[in-house]
Amino acid sequence: MRSMPDAATYVLPALSIGLAALVFLGPGAQRMATGVRVWGAPVAGSEALALRIEGVRRLHGADDPAALPAIEVSATSGGTALAGWSGSTGKDGIGEALLRAGGGLKAPVMVRIRRGGDALLEQEVPLSPPLPAEASALPGAAHASALPGAAHGELRLRVTVARGAMAAPFPEPVRVAVETEDGAPVPGARVEASAVGAELGGLGSGPAQITADARGAAELTIRPLAHTVELTLRAARPGSAAPPGARGASGSWEGRLPVIPGAIWLDPAGLAGERPELRLTSPAPKPYAYVSIGGEHGRLLGAIVPLAADGGGFFSGTLALPDGQPPGAAGWAAVASDPYEQGAGTVAWPLSPAASPVAPRRVTLLADGVPAAEARERARASRARRAGLVVLGAAGVAEMLLLALRARTARRRLTAHLAAASGGEGEDGADGAPLSREDRGRLLATVRAEPVLSVLALAALVGLSFAAVAALATFR
Numbered sequence: 001m002r003s004m005p006d007a008a009t010y011v012l013p014a015l016s017i018g019l020a021a022l023v024f025l026g027p028g029a030q031r032m033a034t035g036v037r038v039w040g041a042p043v044a045g046s047e048a049l050a051l052r053i054e055g056v057r058r059l060h061g062a063d064d065p066a067a068l069p070a071i072e073v074s075a076t077s078g079g080t081a082l083a084g085w086s087g088s089t090g091k092d093g094i095g096e097a098l099l100r101a102g103g104g105l106k107a108p109v110m111v112r113i114r115r116g117g118d119a120l121l122e123q124e125v126p127l128s129p130p131l132p133a134e135a136s137a138l139p140g141a142a143h144a145s146a147l148p149g150a151a152h153g154e155l156r157l158r159v160t161v162a163r164g165a166m167a168a169p170f171p172e173p174v175r176v177a178v179e180t181e182d183g184a185p186v187p188g189a190r191v192e193a194s195a196v197g198a199e200l201g202g203l204g205s206g207p208a209q210i211t212a213d214a215r216g217a218a219e220l221t222i223r224p225l226a227h228t229v230e231l232t233l234r235a236a237r238p239g240s241a242a243p244p245g246a247r248g249a250s251g252s253w254e255g256r257l258p259v260i261p262g263a264i265w266l267d268p269a270g271l272a273g274e275r276p277e278l279r280l281t282s283p284a285p286k287p288y289a290y291v292s293i294g295g296e297h298g299r300l301l302g303a304i305v306p307l308a309a310d311g312g313g314f315f316s317g318t319l320a321l322p323d324g325q326p327p328g329a330a331g332w333a334a335v336a337s338d339p340y341e342q343g344a345g346t347v348a349w350p351l352s353p354a355a356s357p358v359a360p361r362r363v364t365l366l367a368d369g370v371p372a373a374e375a376r377e378r379a380r381a382s383r384a385r386r387a388g389l390v391v392l393g394a395a396g397v398a399e400m401l402l403l404a405l406r407a408r409t410a411r412r413r414l415t416a417h418l419a420a421a422s423g424g425e426g427e428d429g430a431d432g433a434p435l436s437r438e439d440r441g442r443l444l445a446t447v448r449a450e451p452v453l454s455v456l457a458l459a460a461l462v463g464l465s466f467a468a469v470a471a472l473a474t475f476r
Contacts, residue, residue, distance in 0.1 A: 013395065027384035032057040034066055035373030036113050036120045039340065041361040042105055043298030044127040049075055049082060049099040050292075050299045051111065052339060052363055055089040056370050063370070065093025071115045073097045078106030092288060094339045096302040111367060121369030128298065128361060149255025155179070155186060155235050157253040165347045167263035168224040169283065174257070178216045178235045185216030188238035197226035198257070211238075222257065229257040262345030264289050264335045270318070271351060278319040278333055282307055285315055292334040292341065293321070293351075294360050302363075304339075321351075332360050 039052040051073065055066035069088040076082065082099045089095035105127055113121040146158045155178055162173040178189040189212040193200055200208040201221050212218040212235075222231070236250040262284065270279035280289045286307050293301040301322060307315040331351035336343055341362040348360050 015395075017392070017395075027381070030059070030381045031377060032059045032064075033370065033374040033377040034068070034120070035368075035370035036068070036071075037365060037370060038111060038113070038121065038123075038125060038367040039363040040125070040302075040366050041292070041294070041299040041363050042109065042125065042127050042366070043130055043361075044107065045104040045130050046297040046300070047101050047104060048297075048300045049077070049101055049105060049109070050302045051097045051099070051366070052290075052292075052302050053089055053095040053097055053113065054339065055093040055095070058370055058374055065089075065091070067091050067093065068095075068115055068120075071095070071113055071120070073099065073111065073113050075099050075109060075111045077101050077103070077109050080106075090304065092304075092339070094288075094290070094304055096304060098301060113369070120373065121367060123367035123369070125366040130297070147255050147258070149253050151251065151253050153235075153251030154181060154249070155189070155237070155251030156181060156183075157191075157233050157235055157251055159231070159233065159253060159255065161258055162219075163268070163350055164258070165263065165349075166222070166224050166229075166257055166259045167265040167283070167347065168227060168259055168261075170265040170267075170281065171221050171223040174220050174222050174231070176210070176212070176218045176220065176233060176235075178212050178218070178251075185214075186212065186235070186237060187214045187216055188212060189216060189218075190236050190238060191218050191220075192234045193220055193231065195222060195229055195231045195257075197224065197229040198231070199223040199225065224257065224259045227259050227261045229259050231255060231257055260345055260347055262337065262343065263347045264337060264345065266333060266335060266347075266349040276321045276351075278305070278321065278335075280305055280307065280317050280319070280335060281310075282315045282337070285309075286337050288337075289317060290336045290339045290341065291319060292360070292363060293331065294334075295331045298361060299363065334360055334362060 034055070034057050037054040037056060039054060040050060042049055053071070053073065055068040055071075057064045057066040067089055070086070071088060072084060072086045074081070074084040080103065082101050085097040085099055087095055087097065107127050108124050109127060110124050111121065112119070145164075146160055149159065151157065158177040158179065160175045160177075162175055166172045176191055176193075178186040178191065180186060191210045191212065192207055193210065194207040199222070201210075208220060210218045210220050222229070231254070233253045234250065235252070264280050264282045264286070267279035267281060270277045278291065280291075282289065289305040289307055291303045291305055292299050293303070303319050305317040305319045307317045310316040332348050333351055334341055334346060334348045336346040338346075346362070
């Protein structure tokens with residue numbers, strides 16, 4: 001029977017430390033926390049809640065995209081449940097959810113995202129106020145912002161880019177309005193255009209001649225070949241014999257065109273016809289184009305358009321518009337190469353040929369469930385580590401008790417043996433040599449004292465070793 005406590009004394013520390021190590025390195029190790037972020041631009045009163053879902057995996061402060069299959073998105077608007085959405089995020093971690101709100105969005109809007117039985121997010125998302133009626137109305141060509149430039153002469157030239165932005169090397173119409181100093185149009189004005197870094201009307205880099213209509217307006221197609229394009233315009237009155245630059249008969253304008261580096265171009269030809277679609281072309285290799293489609297009531301739809309190499313050396317993709325129609329005459333499509341629409345190449349293209357440049361609300365971060373997911377992961381790992389520490393503590397206590405038990409047994413055996421050897425009867429019944437009472441008491445006292453001190457010292461060392469292992473386990 002003495003062999004069992006002896007074996008437990010040596011085996012228990014190894015088993016307990018091994019088990020604790022498995023707990024610390026397995027369930028107790030902090031794993032990647034999986035959460036979601038919600039992006040969008042919801043507007044009060046809108047009949048659609050278009051959300052861009054971003055799956056994120058975080059470990060030690062570093063984020064990676066997470067492909068999340070079978071996620072479910074539900075929401076309530078003013079306490080009324082909206083139609084739910086289910087889907088997944090792609091390899092880039094991005095997914096687009098669309099929840100219809102027939103009665104219009106009303107605060108508070110609560111969004112819940114689940115995957116299986118796990119809740120990934122449950123937060124309230126803010127609503128932006130609707131645009132004023134005058135701001136949401138379709139702006140005409142006269143309201144387009146004129147480009148800044150250096151003007152000279154008596155005639156004034158106002159230059160606007162029809163769609164507000166340009167992307168190299170794709171053609172865009174540029175509008176020119178010729179006016180007098182008091183703002184009166186100059187019908188039939190002759191305009192000579194030249195550019196550095198662009199082709200004019202398919203004529204190459206040479207100058208182009210255009211004539212204004214009865215309203216003093218003219219249009220020229222410019223194909224930028226660089227990110228910096230300088231345009232020079234010279235205008236003269238019709239039938240004027242004075243050369244360009246003569247007083248009262250002409251005017252000039254010099255300035256730069258708004259060419260957006262890295263912009264993905266929206267081909268306006270795709271918006272015509274019975275089935276309008278977004279034809280997107282990128283001059284640089286990009287895997288996706290992230291699109292937000294909206295109108296007077298904010299963001300109505302989001303989409304991720306894969307881009308693939310085409311025969312022209314570009315990367316192209318198409319997206320059919322819902323129901324074959326743009327979302328209203330004031331519709332716009334914000335096209336970006338990043339899902340946050342924060343890159344310098346993000347451009348908002350109007351979806352109506354008659355529309356002027358638009359400035360939609362870009363998506364913003366509405367709710368972030370990653371910190372909560374990280375907190376849940378830390379709590380899970382902490383529970384597992386506490387279980388490992390309990391194993392170490394229990395093993396340490398058991399080990400000290402086993403050592404005390406062994407010491408007590410050994411002391412009894414040694415006391416009996418010395419008593420027999422000093423004149424008492426030993427375990428085998430033999431008598432030892434007699435000692436005086438004083439010497440016998442001193443000898444037995446020494447035997448009783450030393451094992452106790454040794455046991456206490458050994459128990460302290462064992463406890464210290466278990467405490468050291470527990471302390472090292474906290475450095476994670």
